[in-house]
Amino acid sequence: MLRRIPILTKVTAVVIGVYILIRFVIHPPLPFSLVLMYMTLTVIGVLVYVSIYDDVWRDFVTPIAEFFRGATGKGLVWSAARGVVLVGIPFLVGYGFYQKVMPSLDPPAEQRVVHPAPPFEVTGLNNPLRHQPDKYQDYLRLGAKVYFQNCVFCHGDRFDGEGEFAHGFNLPPANFMDPGTIAQLQESFVFWRVSTGGPGLPAESKPWNSAMPRWQERLSETERWAVIMFLYEQTGSKPRTWH
Numbered sequence: 001m002l003r004r005i006p007i008l009t010k011v012t013a014v015v016i017g018v019y020i021l022i023r024f025v026i027h028p029p030l031p032f033s034l035v036l037m038y039m040t041l042t043v044i045g046v047l048v049y050v051s052i053y054d055d056v057w058r059d060f061v062t063p064i065a066e067f068f069r070g071a072t073g074k075g076l077v078w079s080a081a082r083g084v085v086l087v088g089i090p091f092l093v094g095y096g097f098y099q100k101v102m103p104s105l106d107p108p109a110e111q112r113v114v115h116p117a118p119p120f121e122v123t124g125l126n127n128p129l130r131h132q133p134d135k136y137q138d139y140l141r142l143g144a145k146v147y148f149q150n151c152v153f154c155h156g157d158r159f160d161g162e163g164e165f166a167h168g169f170n171l172p173p174a175n176f177m178d179p180g181t182i183a184q185l186q187e188s189f190v191f192w193r194v195s196t197g198g199p200g201l202p203a204e205s206k207p208w209n210s211a212m213p214r215w216q217e218r219l220s221e222t223e224r225w226a227v228i229m230f231l232y233e234q235t236g237s238k239p240r241t242w243h
Contacts (some may be wrong), residue, residue, distance in 0.1 A: 131227045159231065195224055
């Protein structure tokens with residue numbers, strides 16, 4: 001049965017399957033740069049596989065060549081499909097080069113360490129509220145209250161850094177839905193950042209324009225741990241661990 005499936009169909013299924021796996025199944029979500037790297041390796045791998053034997057390579061390239069020669073199908077639909085591919089590929093390549101050579105009007109990025117090393121006493125801290133499963137929902141409600149009373153104005157009601165005041169800041173507030181933020185961090189690190197805010201960042205992170213205040217001066221330790229639990233719950237992420 002599998003031998004009767006065209007090799008081009010198999011290759012397409014493998015590439016799509018790998019993309020679905022690394023984009024939607026693996027948790028926490030991978031950054032775009034890693035997705036691009038894995039997809040590039042996948043495409044190179046399947047091309048190496050189909051090029052090992054002459055007959056397999058011939059079965060792979062023949063349908064592609066027939067499509068562009070017009071031998072695959074006749075009629076307006078097939079002609080339109082060929083036209084879209086023949087025009088679309090050069091257009092995308094040209095657009096990519098255009099984006100690279102166009103001068104950027106954005107100010108140069110400030111060199112800084114985005115995720116600095118926390119103080120030694122913070123490393124290895126565990127959220128004590130997670131050891132009280134019978135009060136889990138109570139702490140989530142407390143975290144929601146803290147978030148919508150203090151954090152929503154900058155980080156937004158969708159946790160995407162698009163709050164009411166977000167566009168007034170440079171550096172913009174963190175987008176918690178981005179897999180490169182809390183999904184990649186330990187809970188102790190997030191607790192340290194929430195507690196000390198922008199003023200608590202170490203020297204290697206300067207210049208840093210973070211407007212986040214020292215929440216340890218306004219919120220209790222329980223409130224800070226609770227709002228962190230709420231963020232992980234709402235974004236569908238889990239704290240990174242050493243295990």
